[in-house]
Amino acid sequence: xxxxxxxxxxxxxxxxxxxxxxxxxxxxxxxxxxxxxxxxxxxxxxxxxxxxxxxxxxxxxxxxxxxxxxxxxxxxxxxxxxxxxxxxxxxxxxxxxxxxxxxxxxxxxxxxxxxxxxxxxxxxxxxxxxxxxxxxxxxxxxxxxxxxxxxxxxxxxxxxxxxxxxxxxxxxxxxxxxxxxxxxxxxxxxxxxxxxxxx
Amino acid sequence: xxxxxxxxxxxxxxxxxxxxxxxxxxxxxxxxxxxxxxxxxxxxxxxxxxxxxxxxxxxxxxxxxxxxxxxxxxxxxxxxxxxxxxxxxxxxxxxxxxxxxxxxxxxxxxxxxxxxxxxxxxxxxxxxxxxxxxxxxxxxxxxxxx
Numbered sequence: 001x002x003x004x005x006x007x008x009x010x011x012x013x014x015x016x017x018x019x020x021x022x023x024x025x026x027x028x029x030x031x032x033x034x035x036x037x038x039x040x041x042x043x044x045x046x047x048x049x050x051x052x053x054x055x056x057x058x059x060x061x062x063x064x065x066x067x068x069x070x071x072x073x074x075x076x077x078x079x080x081x082x083x084x085x086x087x088x089x090x091x092x093x094x095x096x097x098x099x100x101x102x103x104x105x106x107x108x109x110x111x112x113x114x115x116x117x118x119x120x121x122x123x124x125x126x127x128x129x130x131x132x133x134x135x136x137x138x139x140x141x142x143x144x145x146x147x148x149x150x151x152x153x154x155x156x157x158x159x160x161x162x163x164x165x166x167x168x169x170x171x172x173x174x175x176x177x178x179x180x181x182x183x184x185x186x187x188x189x190x191x192x193x194x195x196x197x198x199x
Numbered sequence: 200x201x202x203x204x205x206x207x208x209x210x211x212x213x214x215x216x217x218x219x220x221x222x223x224x225x226x227x228x229x230x231x232x233x234x235x236x237x238x239x240x241x242x243x244x245x246x247x248x249x250x251x252x253x254x255x256x257x258x259x260x261x262x263x264x265x266x267x268x269x270x271x272x273x274x275x276x277x278x279x280x281x282x283x284x285x286x287x288x289x290x291x292x293x294x295x296x297x298x299x300x301x302x303x304x305x306x307x308x309x310x311x312x313x314x315x316x317x318x319x320x321x322x323x324x325x326x327x328x329x330x331x332x333x334x335x336x337x338x339x340x341x342x343x344x345x
Contacts, residue, residue, distance in 0.1 A: 022328065022344060022345070023344050024327040024328050024329075024330045024332075024341070024342065024343050024344070025341070025342045025344070026327075026330075026332055026339060026340070026341045026342070027339060027340045027341075027342075028338070028339050029338040029339055029340065030338065031311070031337050031338045035337060036337070036338075037312065037316075037334075037335055037336030037337035037338065037339070038335040038336065039332060039333065039334055039335065039339060040332075040333045040335070041330055041331065041332050041333070042331060042333075058332075060327075060328070060329065060330035062328065062329065063329075064329050064330075076340065080278075080307060080309065080340045080342075082264060082278045082279060082307075083264065083276050083277065083278035083307045083308060083309040083340065084276070084309050084340070085264075085276075086228065086230065086264035086265065086266050086276035086277070086278070086309070087266060087274055087275075087276040087309045087310075087311065088227040088228060088266040088267070088268050088274050088276065089274075090272065090274065090311070091268060091272055124228075124247065126225050126226070126227055126247060126248040126268075127225050127248075199225055199227070199268050
C-alpha cells in the first residue's frame, strides 16, 4: 500500500519535474578567499560535465542524464544549513623556533604555549601533533634526536599547562623536512623548529 | 605500556615515518546519533575524538550530524539520515601516493578538500548512486536524494 502511494507520488512528480526524487546534486561553493575549485562528472556516454564557478551545480538523474544549473548563495545556505554548520574548521598550526643545537624554549615562547594550551581547551581540540625539525648542520642522527627532543619539550610544556597527554602525538624529521630548503650544511634558524598542529 | 613499546619500535625501525595510527580521519564533532560499521561488520556509535578507518561506513540518524578531519586535512560533514562509506583512502605525500574514494549512498555532505587533490588532481572521487564525481577541489556540497 505504502509502495503504491510512493509510486503515485513519483508519477505525480514526473508530470512536473521528471521525478527528481532520486537525483544527485553537487554544488560548488566559493572558499573564504573567493577561490573556486573544479568538479566533473562523466555521463554514460563518457562525456565529461564540468563546473568551476561559485554556486554552479550539476544534477545527475537516476538515468544518468546530467544537467547544470546555477544556485544562489541564499538557496544554498537555506537548503544545506545543517551540513554547512557541521563542517569542521581547518586544523591550525603554530611554529616555535630554537637556538642552534638547543631544544630549550624561551620565556616568551612559554607564554605563547600557554595561549595555545588555552586555545586547545576552548576549541575542543581532539588531536595535537608536535613535529620536531632541525637544520642540516652537524650529524644527521644527532639531528634526529635533537628534533625529537624539541618536539617532546613542546609537548611536555603543553601537558604542564593542562593539555591531556592522550591528545598528543610526537613526530620528528631531523633535517629531512626543512621550512627553507638548503643545499649546504650551515646552521639555519628557520629550520630549527617545532610545528604544533591542532585538529 | 603498549604505547611505549610502540614508540620504541618506531624509534628503531622507521624514524622518518609518521607515528600516526592507520586511522584515516578524526571525529571532530558529533550531534545526535551517529554510528559506524567497520570492515569486520561490527557497529558502534561515534563520539568526538573517535577515529575513522578505511572501509568504515558512517550512518546518521535524523537530526544528527558528524564532522570529520582527514589525514590530508580534507574536512567533511555529513547531515541527517545519511550513509557514507570511506571506500579507499591513501595518504603518503612523501611518495605522492594518494587516493580518496568514497560513496554517498544517501543524504548530504559538505566538503573542503585538503592536500590529496593538490598532490594528484585525479585521486579524489565520490560515488553517489549512478554518478561518479571527480573532485579537484575545493568546497562543495553533494546531495543524494532519496
